[in-house]
Amino acid sequence: MKIRGDDPVAMKNFILCVQNRVNELKALSGDGEAKINGKRMEFMLETICDIKNNKKKPKEDTVQHTRIKKWLQKLRVEDILIRGLKWSKLLDPDKKGQWWLPGDIASATDNVEEVANSIDKEALEAQKMLDLAAAQRMNTDARRAIFCVIMSGEDYIDAFEKLLRLDLPGKQDRDIMRVLVECCLQEKVFNKYYTVLAAKLCEHEKNHKFTLQYCLWDHFKELDSMPLLRSMHLAKFMAEMVASFTLSLAVLKTVEWSDPQMLSPKKIMHFRMLFEAIFEYPDKVIWNMFTRIAVTPELETLRQGMEFFIKEYVVKTNKKVNDKFKLAKKALNNTEGVLM
Known part of the structure; x- marks a missing residue:
């Protein structure tokens, strides 16, 4: 009955095969009839017939x-x-x-002492991870659990699966992206592990994408007081997210590009690093990144502001990206949205 409910076509084909085989055996004399006249075979055929006619009631799952x-x-x-x-x-x-x-x-192993030592070692590592979480200001149980999973994952798939198994109640799953970004920004060397994991989470659940956007906007507000290394990691993280099409450049719509007073030296440095990181990608990726925001009329202010910023603060200080800028500028005018 479970097969009938889950895959009716497969069940129908199965029953037809059984019926055809029974008819073949009936057509035979002697051994063929003996095979189908047995009690077990008779019971099986009756059961299949009942399933076909929907007389058998399926047992409810526990x-x-x-x-x-x-x-x-x-x-x-x-x-x-x-x-x-x-x-x-x-x-x-x-x-x-x-x-x-x-x-x-x-x-x-059958060695009790060896097993005990292994358990002690694992407990020590777990305690070190909790101490590290406390040092990173993971001040709730949910954040500490998320931190430990992210930092101890064998790879991004392992971390992804374990994060899902946390089954965080209420809105605590919003902490996943915030902790992930924080871990990325705390690294001494930028690690793409965090961007791949973030992309996987956003692919699985769109709410993570919204949380990530708000998280980035919160970090934009802290740029004036943000250390350079942290700002650089944030720029690279954003570039990876946009290049993987997890986010679009529309995430920059909260930036006041046209207001010189709002563009402090640290903000200029940050967004310059962002666009320089973006321009390191192949032409096809750059074209598609900028085309994504070309087709939305509401983003006209963003397009103009970005074009002005790149021309004024990126191209003038780094002539190597001039060709990439021309490509991006052309893509921003690609109102038909044609991708490469």
Whole structure:
């Protein structure tokens, strides 16, 4: 009945195959009739007939089963990677204990002292991570949990899956993007891991995209007091987000491009670094980035302001980007929205 509900076509094909096979056996004499006259076969055929005629009532899923199904649907099971469980461990006839857990502790050792040392080591690492979270001003349980997941992920997929499993209540999931950006800005060297993870989160849930926009706008307000390294990381982060088409250049609409008093030296430096980072991408990417904001009439002020800023503060100080600027300028006038 479950197959009938989930995939009626497959169930129909299955029943037709069974019926055809039964008819073939009936056409045979002797052994064929004996095969279909057995009690087991008779019961099976009656059950299939009942399913076909919708006489069998499906059993309702248990609460736990339903919860798991919803969780898998939310998690998008096609993107899940099973980690830590290897074929060698699965097929090992001598496996003991909780062999399904990640790592080789449970199955590879019988030494209690060695297991205890491994647990102590993991506990110490967890405590170090919590101390680091406290040092980074992660002042709530949710933020500390998010921080630990992001910083301890094997890769962006691992971190992404673990962040989804946090199942943060209410609006606490908004902290994910804020913590992620903060982690990125705190690094000594810019790390694209954060941009790839951010893009994955935005792809999965559009609310993360809105949170990221508001987060960036909040950081724009702090540019005058922001250290240079932090400002540079923010510029590179934004360039990556725009180049991956996770965000568009419309995120810059809150910037007062035409007001010289609002464009302080630190803000000029920040946005100059942003556009220089953008102009490092291939022509096709640059064209598509600027074309995305060319088709929206409401962004005319932004287009004019960006064009003025790039010409005045980027091209004049860096002649190498002149050709890229010409391409961007042409893309800003691409009102038909034709992409490369």
